[in-house]
Amino acid sequence: MTVARPRPRQLAGRPELYTSYAQHLRLLNTTPKRRAVLALAVVAFALPFVYDDQTLRLLTLGFAAAIGAIGLNIVTGYAGQVTLGHAFFLAIGAYTAAALSGDPDGRTIGFGVSNVAVWLLAAGLVAAFFGVLVAPLATRLRGLYLAIVTLGLVFLGEHVFKEWEELTGGPGVGREGPVPVLFGNQLNAPGDMFTGEQKLYLLTLVLLVVFAVLARNLARSKVGRAFAAIRDRDVAASVIGVSLTHYKVLAFAASSFYAGCAGAMLYTITGFIEPGSFNLLLSVQYIAMVLIGGVGTVSGSIMGAMFITLLPRVTRELPGFAPFVSSDASAPLNVFQIETVLYGLLIIGFLLFEPRGLYGVWIRLRNYWKSWPFSY
Amino acid sequence: MIELLRSVASGLGAGSAYALLALGFVIIYKATRVISFAQPAFMLAGAVLVSYLVGLVGFAGAVLLGVAGAALLGLGVERAVVRPMVGRPVFVVAIITLGIDIALRVVVNGFIGRDVRQIGDPWGLQRVEVLGVPVQQRHIATILTTAAVIAVLFLFFKYSRLGLAMRAASFDQETALAQGISVGAVFALSWAIAGGLAGVAGVFVATGAGIDQQMWIVALKALPAIILGGLDSLGGAVVGGLTIGVVESLVSAYQSDFAPWLGQNFSVVSPYVVMLLILLVRPYGLFGTREVERV
Numbered sequence: 001m002t003v004a005r006p007r008p009r010q011l012a013g014r015p016e017l018y019t020s021y022a023q024h025l026r027l028l029n030t031t032p033k034r035r036a037v038l039a040l041a042v043v044a045f046a047l048p049f050v051y052d053d054q055t056l057r058l059l060t061l062g063f064a065a066a067i068g069a070i071g072l073n074i075v076t077g078y079a080g081q082v083t084l085g086h087a088f089f090l091a092i093g094a095y096t097a098a099a100l101s102g103d104p105d106g107r108t109i110g111f112g113v114s115n116v117a118v119w120l121l122a123a124g125l126v127a128a129f130f131g132v133l134v135a136p137l138a139t140r141l142r143g144l145y146l147a148i149v150t151l152g153l154v155f156l157g158e159h160v161f162k163e164w165e166e167l168t169g170g171p172g173v174g175r176e177g178p179v180p181v182l183f184g185n186q187l188n189a190p191g192d193m194f195t196g197e198q199k200l201y202l203l204t205l206v207l208l209v210v211f212a213v214l215a216r217n218l219a220r221s222k223v224g225r226a227f228a229a230i231r232d233r234d235v236a237a238s239v240i241g242v243s244l245t246h247y248k249v250l251a252f253a254a255s256s257f258y259a260g261c262a263g264a265m266l267y268t269i270t271g272f273i274e275p276g277s278f279n280l281l282l283s284v285q286y287i288a289m290v291l292i293g294g295v296g297t298v299s300g301s302i303m304g305a306m307f308i309t310l311l312p313r314v315t316r317e318l319p320g321f322a323p324f325v326s327s328d329a330s331a332p333l334n335v336f337q338i339e340t341v342l343y344g345l346l347i348i349g350f351l352l353f354e355p356r357g358l359y360g361v362w363i364r365l366r367n368y369w370k371s372w373p374f375s376y
Numbered sequence: 377m378i379e380l381l382r383s384v385a386s387g388l389g390a391g392s393a394y395a396l397l398a399l400g401f402v403i404i405y406k407a408t409r410v411i412s413f414a415q416p417a418f419m420l421a422g423a424v425l426v427s428y429l430v431g432l433v434g435f436a437g438a439v440l441l442g443v444a445g446a447a448l449l450g451l452g453v454e455r456a457v458v459r460p461m462v463g464r465p466v467f468v469v470a471i472i473t474l475g476i477d478i479a480l481r482v483v484v485n486g487f488i489g490r491d492v493r494q495i496g497d498p499w500g501l502q503r504v505e506v507l508g509v510p511v512q513q514r515h516i517a518t519i520l521t522t523a524a525v526i527a528v529l530f531l532f533f534k535y536s537r538l539g540l541a542m543r544a545a546s547f548d549q550e551t552a553l554a555q556g557i558s559v560g561a562v563f564a565l566s567w568a569i570a571g572g573l574a575g576v577a578g579v580f581v582a583t584g585a586g587i588d589q590q591m592w593i594v595a596l597k598a599l600p601a602i603i604l605g606g607l608d609s610l611g612g613a614v615v616g617g618l619t620i621g622v623v624e625s626l627v628s629a630y631q632s633d634f635a636p637w638l639g640q641n642f643s644v645v646s647p648y649v650v651m652l653l654i655l656l657v658r659p660y661g662l663f664g665t666r667e668v669e670r671v
Contacts, residue, residue, distance in 0.1 A: 140659045144411045152648035163639030337482045344479030
C-alpha cells in the first residue's frame with residue numbers, strides 16, 4: 001500500500017534546492033523552465049496566424065522530423081545503441097500510412113482509411129513491429145557491429161521499396177503521401193477557417209508536444225535509467241539485474257514507433273513519397289540532428305531537427321550573398337553541394353568542439369548568464 | 377558449367393576489389409578500433425585522380441600517383457580529424473568518419489561531373505579464355521594485383537620493423553608505447569595504407585564501367601566482407617571479400633531464373649543478406665576474435 005505523501009514544496013528564492021528526489025526529477029523542475037516552456041508553447045501555437053503558408057510548411061516538416069529525431073535519440077542517445085537504420089523505419093511508417101489512407105481504386109495499394117488517428121497509430125505500430133524484429137540483432141551485437149548491420153538494413157529496405165511497385169509506385173514514379181482526415185475534416189486542403197498548412201502545422205505541433213513529453217517521461221522513469229545503464233556499460237547493467245534483451249527490444253520498439261509516426265507525418269506534409277529517398281543520407285541526416293542537437297536530450301533533438309530542416313532554406317539564400325555559388329544543380333559549385341558538405345562538416349565540427357550539441361551551447365550560455373557579471 | 381565457372385571467375389575479380397577495401401577497413405580497425413566510413417570517399421578520390429592523370433603520365437603512372445594521392449588523403453584525414461579524437465568513444469569517431477565521407481564525396485563528385493568518367497585502363501571489357509572459361513581481362517588483372525598487394529602486406533607485417541610495430545600497437549597500445557613505438561605514427565600509417573588500398577580498389581572497380589557518382593556504394597560492400605571475415609582478421613577480410621564477390625556474381629547470374637520474385641538488381645543487396653545470416657550464427661564473423669567481456 002502506498003502512503004500518500006504531501007508533495008514537497010520548493011523554498012521560495014532557492015530554485016536549486018531540492019528537498020526530495022521526486023522534485024529533482026520533475027518534468028519542469030525550475031520556475032524559469034516552466035515559464036520558458038509555457039512562453040515557447042504560446043509562441044509556437046501563435047505562429048500559424050503570423051507566418052505565410054510556405055514558412056509554416058517548413059516549420060511543420062521540422063516538427064515532424066523532430067519526432068523522428070527524438071525516436072533516434074531514444075535508441076542511440078539514451079540506450080546507446082548506434083543505429084544507421086532510421087531511414088528504414090521512417091519508410092515503414094510512411095508506406096503503412098500511405099497504403100492505409102490511399103485511394104482503393106488508385107494505381108498503388110490503398111485501403112481508403114484516411115482517419116489520421118488510425119493510420120498514425122498503425123504506422124507507428126508496424127514500424128515498432130519491425131523494430132522488435134531487428135532488436136534481437138542488437139542483443140547479440142555491440143557497438144559498431146550493430147551500426148553496420150543497420151546500415152545493411154537501409155540498403156535492403158531501399159531495394160524492397162524500389163522493387164515493390166504495387167506499394168511504392170517504383171523508383172522515379174513514387175506515390176502520393178497519406179491523406180489526413182480528422183473528425184471529417186480534410187487537413188491538407190484549405191477549409192473555412194484555416195488553410196491546409198495551418199491545420200497540418202497545429203496537428204504536428206500537438207503530436208510533437210505529446211511525443212516529446214512521452215519521451216521525457218520514458219527517460220526519467222525506471223526504463224530510462226535502465227537505458228542509461230546499458231549505454232554506459234552493458235555488462236555492468238546486466239550484472240545489477242537490468243535485462244539487456246528486454247530493454248534493448250524496448251528501446252528499438254519505442255524508437256521505431258517514433259520513426260514510423262514521423263515518417264507518416266513527414267510525407268503527409270510533402271504529399272509525395274519516392275522510394276529512392278529512404279537511403280543512407282536520410283539516416284545520416286537524423287544522426288546529424290541528434291548529434292548537432294545534443295545526444296540524450298529531448299530538447300536537443302528538437303533543436304537539431306529544426307536546425308537541419310531549416311538549413312536548406314538558409315543555403316538556398318546563399319547565391320544572393322555569394323555570387324560564385326549557383327542555385328543550379330548542374331553548376332560546379334551549387335547550393336545542394338554546400339548543403340551536403342555542411343551536414344558532414346557540422347557533424348565533424350560539433351563532435352570535435354561541442355559534443356553536447358546545441359543543447360550544450362545553450363547550457364553554456366545559460367551558465368554564463370546565471371553567474372553574470374562574475375565569470376565563475 | 378561454363379556459365380557457373382564464368383560467374384565464379386567474375387565474382388573473384390569483383391571480390392578481389394572488395395578484399396582490398398576490406399583490408400583497409402581491418403587495418404584501420406586493428407590500429408584504432410574504429411570502423412572508418414570514409415573509405416568510399418578515399419576509393420572515389422583515388423579513381424578520379426587516376427582518370428585525370430591518365431592522359432598525362434599513362435595508366436601505370438597514373439595508378440601509382442592516384443594511389444599515393446589516396447594514401448595522402450587518408451593520412452591527412454587521420455592527422456586533421458581523427459587524431460584529436462583519440463580516447464573518445466569509437467562510436468563518435470566512426471560518425472566523424474561518416475561526416476568526412478559525405479563532405480569529401482561532394483568535393484570528389486564535383487570532379488566527376490554528371491557523365492561517366494573513363495579511367496583509361498588497357499583492359500576494357502575484353503575477355504580471354506582460361507581453361508575454356510571466358511574471363512574478363514580486368515578481372516584477371518584485379519586478382520593478380522590483389523594477390524601481389526596481399527603478399528607485400530603479409531611480408532611487411534611479418535618482417536619489417538614498422539609492420540612489427542603495427543602488430544604490437546594493435547595488440548596493446550600502452551605496452552607498445554612503453555617499448556618506444558610511436559603509436560601516433562602507427563595510426564597515421566594505418567590510415568595511409570587503408571587510403572592507398574581503397575585507391576587501388578577504386579581503380580579496378582572503375583575499369584570496365586567507368587566512374588560515376590554512384591560508384592561509392594561499391595565500397596560499402598566491403599562492410600559485409602569484414603563482418604563475414606571478422607572485424608580484426610586480415611585473412612578474414614580477404615576470404616570475406618572474395619566470398620561476397622562470388623555470392624554477388626552467382627546471385628546476379630541465377631537469381632532471375634530461380635527466384636525472380638526477389639526483384640531486379642537483388643544481387644546488389646545480396647551481400648547484406650549474407651551478412652545478416654552470418655551474424656545470426658556467428659556474431660564475430662568467421663575468423664574474428666571473440667570479445668572478452670569485463671565490467
